[in-house]
Amino acid sequence: MSPVVILTALDLEYQAVREKLAGLRLHRHSQGTLFEVGRLVDGRCQVVLAHVGKGNLSAAVLAERAIAEFRPAALLFVGVAGALHAHIALGDVVVATHVYAFHGGTSQDDGFKSRPRVWETSHVADQIAQHLHRTGAWAGDLDPRPQVHFGPIAAGEVVLNSRLSEHAHWIREHYNDARAIEMEGAGVAQAGHLNRALPVVVIRGISDRADGTKEATDREQWQPRAVASAATFAAALAEELSAEGSTTRSSAMPETNRNIAKGNAHVGVQAGIVHGGVRITPETSRPEDLPEALVGFRSRLWQAWADGHLDEATYKAAEAELSAADQALEGEMPDRRNALTLALKKLRGLVGDVAALAAELTAIIALAQSLS
Numbered sequence: 001m002s003p004v005v006i007l008t009a010l011d012l013e014y015q016a017v018r019e020k021l022a023g024l025r026l027h028r029h030s031q032g033t034l035f036e037v038g039r040l041v042d043g044r045c046q047v048v049l050a051h052v053g054k055g056n057l058s059a060a061v062l063a064e065r066a067i068a069e070f071r072p073a074a075l076l077f078v079g080v081a082g083a084l085h086a087h088i089a090l091g092d093v094v095v096a097t098h099v100y101a102f103h104g105g106t107s108q109d110d111g112f113k114s115r116p117r118v119w120e121t122s123h124v125a126d127q128i129a130q131h132l133h134r135t136g137a138w139a140g141d142l143d144p145r146p147q148v149h150f151g152p153i154a155a156g157e158v159v160l161n162s163r164l165s166e167h168a169h170w171i172r173e174h175y176n177d178a179r180a181i182e183m184e185g186a187g188v189a190q191a192g193h194l195n196r197a198l199p200v201v202v203i204r205g206i207s208d209r210a211d212g213t214k215e216a217t218d219r220e221q222w223q224p225r226a227v228a229s230a231a232t233f234a235a236a237l238a239e240e241l242s243a244e245g246s247t248t249r250s251s252a253m254p255e256t257n258r259n260i261a262k263g264n265a266h267v268g269v270q271a272g273i274v275h276g277g278v279r280i281t282p283e284t285s286r287p288e289d290l291p292e293a294l295v296g297f298r299s300r301l302w303q304a305w306a307d308g309h310l311d312e313a314t315y316k317a318a319e320a321e322l323s324a325a326d327q328a329l330e331g332e333m334p335d336r337r338n339a340l341t342l343a344l345k346k347l348r349g350l351v352g353d354v355a356a357l358a359a360e361l362t363a364i365i366a367l368a369q370s371l372s
C-alpha cells in the first residue's frame with residue numbers, strides 16, 4: 001500500500017492527526033524538513049505527517065517536497081477553518097469539493113476584478129469521501145457525530161474574522177458558495193495538480209464563524225474540538241485512499257502471468273506472479289559513483305518498506321547496515337574496503353526477499369570491491 005501524506009498548519013492540528021498514528025518514526029528530509037511516518041492505529045494505511053505552518057506558500061512547497069520524497073497515493077490537508085454559511089455549526093467538518101484561491105484579481109480604475117483560480121477535488125477521492133459520509137463508517141466513537149458538509153473552500157492569505165471587512169464582502173459576493181475559509185488549501189491543491197493530478201483532499205473542522213467572534217470561540221476550545229473530528233474523518237479517508245491506490249495499480253496489471261517461455265528463452269519483463277521454471281535476471285545498471293549509489297539505495301530501501309515489501313525490524317536492521325557502510329566509506333581506516341563490503345553483504349542478506357534491492361546491492365558491492 002502506498003502511504004498517504006497528511007499536512008497540517010497548526011500544532012494542535014498536527015497533534016490531532018498524530019493521535020491517530022502508531023509506530024511513529026522520524027524521517028529527516030535532506031533539506032531539514034521533519035516528517036513523522038507511522039501507521040493508522042485503526043488501520044493498515046501508512047501515513048506521513050508534517051507540519052507546514054500557516055499559509056499557501058509553505059503548504060505548496062512542502063507538499064511538493066513530501067510528494068517527491070514519499071510518492072504517496074494521496075495527500076490530505078487537515079486543519080481548522082471558519083464557516084461561511086450559517087447552517088454549518090461549530091465542530092462540523094467541511095470536505096472540499098473545490099478550492100478557490102480567492103485573492104486572484106486585477107486592480108483597475110473601476111475597481112478590483114476577480115480572477116479566480118479553482119482546483120476540483122479528484123473524482124475518485126470525492127466519491128470515496130462522500131461514501132464514507134453516507135455510511136457514517138468514519139466516525140468511530142465520536143458522540144455526537146458531527147455533520148460533514150461537502151462544498152468549495154476559499155483559501156487566501158488572511159484570517160477572516162469579520163462580517164463587515166472588504167474581504168468579507170468580496171468573498172460573500174464572488175465566492176458565495178464557499179463553505180469555509182482557510183489559508184493552505186490552494187497551495188496543496190496546486191502541488192497535487194503539478195504532480196499528475198495526485199488526489200488532494202482538504203478536510204477542515206469548523207472552529208469559528210469568520211464573523212468577529214473568533215477570539216471567543218478559540219477561548220472556548222473550538223479549535224481542538226473541531227480538528228479532532230476533521231482528523232477522524234481524514235484517518236478513515238486515508239485508509240480508503242491508500243487501499244484504492246493499491247487496487248488501481250494492481251488492476252492495471254494482470255495479477256497472474258502464466259509463463260510459456262521454454263528452453264533457453266529469455267523473458268525480459270514479467271509482471272505479476274510467475275509460474276514455471278524461468279530464471280529472471282534483473283538487469284541493473286552499474287553504478288559509477290559509490291556515495292551517490294548509497295544515497296539512491298537508501299531512498300529505494302525506504303520505498304520498499306513504505307510499500308510493505310520489508311517489515312519494520314528488517315528495515316531498521318538494513319538502515320543500520322547502510323549507515324555502517326556510509327561510515328566505512330567516509331572513514332580513513334586501512335581496512336575500509338573490507339568493512340564497507342562486509343556491511344553491504346550483510347545488507348544484501350537482509351533485503352534478499354526484494355529482488356530489485358538485492359540486485360542493486362550486488363552492483364554496489366562490485367563497485368566497493370574495486371575501491372583502492
Ligand SMILES: Nc1nc2c([nH]c(=O)n2[C@H]2C[C@H](O)[C@@H](COP(=O)(O)OP(=O)(O)OP(=O)(O)O)O2)c(=O)[nH]1
Pocket residue numbers: 009010053054055079080081082083158159160161181182183184206207208210214
Ligand atoms: N477557524 C478558522 N480558521 C481559519 C480561518 N482562517 C484561516 O485561515 N484559518 C485556518 C488556516 C490557518 O492555518 C489558521 C489560522 O488560524 P489562527 O487561529 O492561527 O489565526 P490567527 O493567525 O488569527 O491566530 P493567532 O496566532 O493570532 O492567535 O486556521 C478562520 O477564519 N477561522
